[in-house]
Structures are given as structure tokens and as C-alpha cells.
Amino acid sequence: MVPLRDLGLTCDMHSHLIPGVDDGSQSAKDSILMIKGMSEMGYKKLIITPHFMTGFYNNTADGVRHALSMLKEGVSRQDIDIELDVAAEYYIDYDFMQDLDKKPMLTFGNKMLLFECSFTNQHRNFDETVFEMQINGYKPVLAHPERYTYWHGATSLMHEFHDRGILFQLNLLSIIGAYSSSVNKAAMALIDNGLCDFIGTDLHNPNHLSLIENAMIPASLFEKLSKLKLLNNSI
């Protein structure tokens, strides 16, 4: 068995480490604890992605940028050597569709836009929404495709999505089996098919952090993950 942390990822592009803006970190103290832990695992850059979901998390770009600047002040006092930036994890709802051609979205890298879907039902306008992202110049990055149970086993559909330019971000927690065995199995199938462009933590709380810090994975899986053409360290 090999420590998961030895994978050598230096940039994470999916986490909920800004306190008070979503269901992630509950306090500045927890945020700093998690950011310190990520730094100790070798991460140099964290792109924090608060949920944007109408009716649940009514975040705005200015609001999360301001919250990040406050967090940065706290982090700098702790002398942690890490770069912090903010993007978003957009839930594809009506407002998201409306905003796409009206205002600049929070992205990372080269206009990469992280989005998530319902966990229970496939979005009726999924194809149209992806197309809207693309014609507005964004590169869609689907958050944790392995967690949508309605797509479990749909390997050819996943290839089709990927061929159409949707990048896939898998969760480290799925890879270590922290959600369920079916999600773990779906993650392995995507990895075996080379359908993994980013591996993110989707870190919400200190419990997630300790699961990642202490995870040991089989050497064969470690080798497979090492061979993926991940984009993490290029953004």
C-alpha cells in the first residue's frame, strides 16, 4: 500500500474552505487548519470553489472574493506558504443558464468552469447547458461525475461527454471509497477509461482532510493514477 498523499498533486481546484458561504468550512479556525494540512501534504495552490446554487447558496462573485480576502489575512498571519484563489462550483439551474451570456463567471485556468448536477435526476437541459457554456467561451469541468448514480455504468455516454469537450474532475474521496462502494466503482471505471482530467479534494471539513491525509491505496491504483494526464499541476 502507498500513501495517497504521495501522488504529487500541487494544485487543488475544488474545495469549500471559505467559512460562512456554503456547507463547507464552519469557521476561520477550521479553514486555516485545513489549508495548513493541504500545505503539509505538498499543495502549493488552492482554488477554492464555493457552491453557487439559487435558493440554497445565493453567492455572488464579489461576495466570495471579499470572503477570500478576509481568509487570506488570517492565513498570512499563520505563515503558511500557499497561494489561494477563488472560483465557483456552479449548480446547473435556471439562473446559471441566464448568467452565462450576461456576466463573467468565476473560472480558473483558461476559462475553466466547474459545474455540478443534481445527484438524483439527470438535468433535463444538460446538453443545452453544456453547449451554452461552450459558445460563451468556457471550458466545462464536470465536478465528480462518479457521484451521479444515474450515470453509473454509462461508459459510452461518459466518452461522448468527454469527446464533446467536457473535462472530468474526480474526487479523491471517491477514489478512496469514502462515499459508497458504487461511487468508488464508478470512479475506478472512469480512471480505467482515461476519463479523468483533474483530481480534486472537494474538501468540506477537517474529517475529509484526515481521510485524505491518512489514505493508503494499493500500489496498482497508485500507478494508474500516476499515469493519468492530469491538468492539476498546469493551472
Ligand SMILES: [Fe+2]
Ligand atoms: Fe464541491
